[in-house]
Amino acid sequence: MIAFASSLDQAGPITKSAEDAALMLNAMVGLDEKDSTSIDRPAEDFTASLNQPLKGLRIGVPKQHFAQGLSMEVEEAVRNALAEYEKLGATIKEVDLTNSHLSVSAYYVVAPAEASANLSRFDGVRYGYRCEDPVDLEDMYKRTRSEGFGEEVKRRIMIGTYALSAGYYDAYYRKAQKIRRFIKDDFDRAFEEVDVIIGPTSPHTAFKLGSKSDPVSMYLEDIYTIAVNLAGLPAASIPVGVANGLPMGMQIIGAYFDEAKILNVAHQFQQHTDWHKQKPGPIASNEGEA
Amino acid sequence: MEWETVIGLEVHVSLSTKSKLFSGSSTEFGADPNTQASIFDCALPGTLPVFNEEALRMAVRFGVAIGAEIGKRSVFDRKNYFYPDLPKGYQVTQLDFPTVGKGALTVTLSDGSEKVIGVTRAHIEENAGKSLHEEFHGMSGIDLNRAGEPLLEIVSEPEIASAEEAVAYLKKLHTIIRYLDISDAIMAQGSMRCDVNVSIRPVGETELGTKDRNKEHQLVSLRGKGDHLRGAKTAGNSRGRWPHHSGNQTL
Numbered sequence: 412m413i414a415f416a417s418s419l420d421q422a423g424p425i426t427k428s429a430e431d432a433a434l435m436l437n438a439m440v441g442l443d444e445k446d447s448t449s450i451d452r453p454a455e456d457f458t459a460s461l462n463q464p465l466k467g468l469r470i471g472v473p474k475q476h477f478a479q480g481l482s483m484e485v486e487e488a489v490r491n492a493l494a495e496y497e498k499l500g501a502t503i504k505e506v507d508l509t510n511s512h513l514s515v516s517a518y519y520v521v522a523p524a525e526a527s528a529n530l531s532r533f534d535g536v537r538y539g540y541r542c543e544d545p546v547d548l549e550d551m552y553k554r555t556r557s558e559g560f561g562e563e564v565k566r567r568i569m570i571g572t573y574a575l576s577a578g579y580y581d582a583y584y585r586k587a588q589k590i591r592r593f594i595k596d597d598f599d600r601a602f603e604e605v606d607v608i609i610g611p612t613s614p615h616t617a618f619k620l621g622s623k624s625d626p627v628s629m630y631l632e633d634i635y636t637i638a639v640n641l642a643g644l645p646a647a648s649i650p651v652g653v654a655n656g657l658p659m660g661m662q663i664i665g666a667y668f669d670e671a672k673i674l675n676v677a678h679q680f681q682q683h684t685d686w687h688k689q690k691p692g693p694i695a696s697n698e699g700e701a
Numbered sequence: 702m703e704w705e706t707v708i709g710l711e712v713h714v715s716l717s718t719k720s721k722l723f724s725g726s727s728t729e730f731g732a733d734p735n736t737q738a739s740i741f742d743c744a745l746p747g748t749l750p751v752f753n754e755e756a757l758r759m760a761v762r763f764g765v766a767i768g769a770e771i772g773k774r775s776v777f778d779r780k781n782y783f784y785p786d787l788p789k790g791y792q793v794t795q796l797d798f799p800t801v802g803k804g805a806l807t808v809t810l811s812d813g814s815e816k817v818i819g820v821t822r823a824h825i826e827e828n829a830g831k832s833l834h835e836e837f838h839g840m841s842g843i844d845l846n847r848a849g850e851p852l853l854e855i856v857s858e859p860e861i862a863s864a865e866e867a868v869a870y871l872k873k874l875h876t877i878i879r880y881l882d883i884s885d886a887i888m889a890q891g892s893m894r895c896d897v898n899v900s901i902r903p904v905g906e907t908e909l910g911t912k913d914r915n916k917e918h919q920l921v922s923l924r925g926k927g928d929h930l931r932g933a934k935t936a937g938n939s940r941g942r943w944p945h946h947s948g949n950q951t952l
Contacts, residue, residue: 413746531790
């Protein structure tokens with residue numbers, strides 16, 4: 412895995428079911444002596460608790476994740492899924508993630524700052540693209556990085572370098588780190604009262620490639636997942652419906668090291684619904700034509 | 702007007718660990734170029750640092766020897782700059798939370814008097830590789846054997862008043878480092894290097910030449926035994942605000 416934003420980077424499998432994700436996680440976890448961010452914990456079989464009944468499960472629903480900006484079809488799909496959980500014996504409780512509106516701003520300081528350093532090694536000397544016929548070292552650096560990186564990557568490198576530069580560090584990077592702590596504290600408080608937190612994965616269905624010219628509106632599509640990433644919590648996204656031929660996702664967030672609980676909650680939903688077996692419209696119709 | 706000299710020294714010492722600060726490569730001196738460079742030292746994408754605890758032990762030993770405060774929590778930062786012998790594009794060093802904090806050395810001068818010279822801090826950092834500009838016909842050769850070797854940068858307070866005091870300070874430092882067996886401290890091999898910051902101010906003033914930046918930033922490098930001063934004016938302070946390391950994951 413190539414480093415993008417080291418304090419946020421995390422490997423995650425994309426699978427056909429929660430059960431497959433549990434099998435994948437069984438293979439992925441464990442201490443890696445060459446990765447100081449990995450943790451030495453006793454081995455765990457994530458498939459063992461998949462079939463545990465959900466009776467008595469306390470589900471937290473963050474009111475901020477159902478507020479302005481969420482599309483009606485996604486809200487309806489997630490509410491229907493929550494109703495399904497109630498049928499399975501779970502109780503729903505509203506939780507307050509007070510600082511969640513700050514997560515996109517904090518993320519777009521932390522991630523570009525770390526990315527700007529992590530992508531420095533792609534300078535034409537050793538790795539990746541190198542420009543044609545550089546006249547000297549500076550020319551090679553400038554043209555390699557101007558030609559080789561895409562617009563969004565360059566935007567993030569510039570934002571990140573600015574946020575870390577002399578005189579701006581306290582105003583941006585340090586402040587973003589403080590916000591990150593507040594976001595984590597919000598989740599910690601919520602998990603004192605609930606076992607998992609459930610909400611939409613993103614506010615809308617997928618947008619067409621290149622249809623968003625404004626980067627900020629694109630960043631806002633990640634508003635619900637970014638807070639989880641900043642807090643360093645485990646989460647899973649599972650399909651809960653289809654609108655206009657496009658899938659919609661629900662996010663199940665667990666407390667630290669509660670992956671088994673998340674997978675159990677996801678698996679039980681998939682035992683009683685079949686959204687995970689449905690194919691999005693374009694894929695289904697392509698297959699029909701073939 | 703009477704002027705006086707104020708000197709601060711930054712001494713880099715190569716810690717004599719068997720392997721590098723964040724990789725298992727050997728730090729043996731004099732090997733063939735690039736034979737002691739692991740995939741991490743070459744900054745291969747995807748590789749991650751593994752901290753060499755021996756470097757920390759050595760830094761702490763030095764801190765205790767000069768009666769310094771030892772940082773209970775030290776944090777590594779990234780200092781970003783582009784250069785071919787710095788494959789990652791940043792040097793890992795310690796900015797706000799160095800392992801060794803304030804301490805002091807007592808030096809004996811030629812007239813028999815003693816003077817206490819403060820040490821501001823000593824932090825652990827990575828060395829860069831070596832760029833070789835000769836023998837490559839208009840190109841540069843890069844040797845990464847040195848890249849990632851652990852250095853201890855020892856920063857003195859600007860309390861040194863003369864070249865004699867500077868030499869006495871360096872000799873004392875050398876003795877302590879050799880006694881602690883944390884470095885060979887051989888200047889000719891580069892395992893001990895020294896940067897000198899010389900400031901000139903009117904006698905009686907307590908500020909460091911802030912009114913005249915050129916005078917404040919006369920950087921001088923000290924070579925050999927420490928008696929040969931080579932002056933060079935620089936436009937700005939070499940120790941500005943560093944971009945911060947992103948890997949501090951304490952929440």
